Amino acid sequence: xxxxxxxxxxxxxxxxxxxxxxxxxxxxxxxxxxxxxxxxxxxxxxxxxxxxxxxxxxxxxxxxxxxxxxxxxxxxxxxxxxxxxxxxxxxxxxxxxxxxxxxxxxxxxxxxxxxxxxxxxxxxxxxxxxxxxxxxxxxxxxxxxxxxxxxxxxxxxxxxxxxxxxxxxxxxxxxxxxxxxxxxxxxxxxxxxxxxxxxxxxxxxxxxxxxxxxxxxxxxxxxxxxxxxxxxx
Ligand code: 5RP
Numbered sequence: 537x538x539x540x541x542x543x544x545x546x547x548x549x550x551x552x553x554x555x556x557x558x559x560x561x562x563x564x565x566x567x568x569x570x571x572x573x574x575x576x577x578x579x580x581x582x583x584x585x586x587x588x589x590x591x592x593x594x595x596x597x598x599x600x601x602x603x604x605x606x607x608x609x610x611x612x613x614x615x616x617x618x619x620x621x622x623x624x625x626x627x628x629x630x631x632x633x634x635x636x637x638x639x640x641x642x643x644x645x646x647x648x649x650x651x652x653x654x655x656x657x658x659x660x661x662x663x664x665x666x667x668x669x670x671x672x673x674x675x676x677x678x679x680x681x682x683x684x685x686x687x688x689x690x691x692x693x694x695x696x697x698x699x700x701x702x703x704x705x706x707x708x709x710x711x712x713x714x715x716x717x718x719x720x721x722x723x724x725x726x727x728x729x730x731x732x733x734x735x736x737x738x739x740x741x742x743x744x745x746x747x748x749x750x751x752x753x754x755x756x757x758x759x760x761x762x763x764x765x766x767x768x769x
Contacts, residue, residue: 546767547663547760552576554769555625561590566651568626569598569644572661576625581608597651598644624655629675640678640748664761676722678748685743692741698723
């Protein structure tokens with residue numbers, strides 16, 4: 537007896553594959569973080585191996601993306617060595633109808649924002665469960681904070697009407713530490729009426745490095761859905 541396929545996993549695989557198919561030879565590609573983008577990285581690697589894709593170079597958005605890219609044979613570079621990014625592929629935790637995003641479920645939103653905003657084309661890969669009418673409906677806003685500023689930043693966020701919670705790691709053994717050595721505060725808001733303004737307001741708190749609201753940067757959203765029992769993009 538074979539186990540039934542997990543529909544969310546299948547949707548993620550299909551969107552990852554669809555995004556990987558859009559990568560052109562000779563380009564510089566931003567490689568996002570998370571379980572959906574991991575499939576895109578895998579399929580880009582498959583295309584390189586088969587010879588269907590040539591001469592690409594990747595810019596990873598996290599240690600996770602770097603490790604996966606190396607595993608799948610994607611040559612990597614750094615932002616110091618290039619002057620543009622042609623295409624970035626990344627996941628998201630929420631997508632609103634204006635294609636604004638909440639990101640940072642993997643605590644990688646700071647590097648992701650640098651890479652994704654630099655890209656000439658930014659493609660978001662999600663399963664249909666990530667679509668919301670309004671940002672903040674399901675997911676809290678991740679805010680990366682330098683460790684010595686955690687207490688004042690949390691107080692400042694409360695004054696803005698947010699409910700901050702320090703993100704803890706596996707078995708709550710300690711706080712999650714980002715690739716930059718900082719901590720993440722997840723902030724719930726009753727309603728996010730103006731994501732662009734909230735993005736700026738949060739980043740203006742001293743001690744905040746970056747938050748996970750991404751506004752006016754997405755060119756295309758590839759959505760994985762199950763229709764009539766079949767995954768479609
Ligand atoms: C990491 C991110 C991820 O892209 C986001 O959390 C989506 O991940 P997944 O594809 O695993 O659902 O922002 O910081």
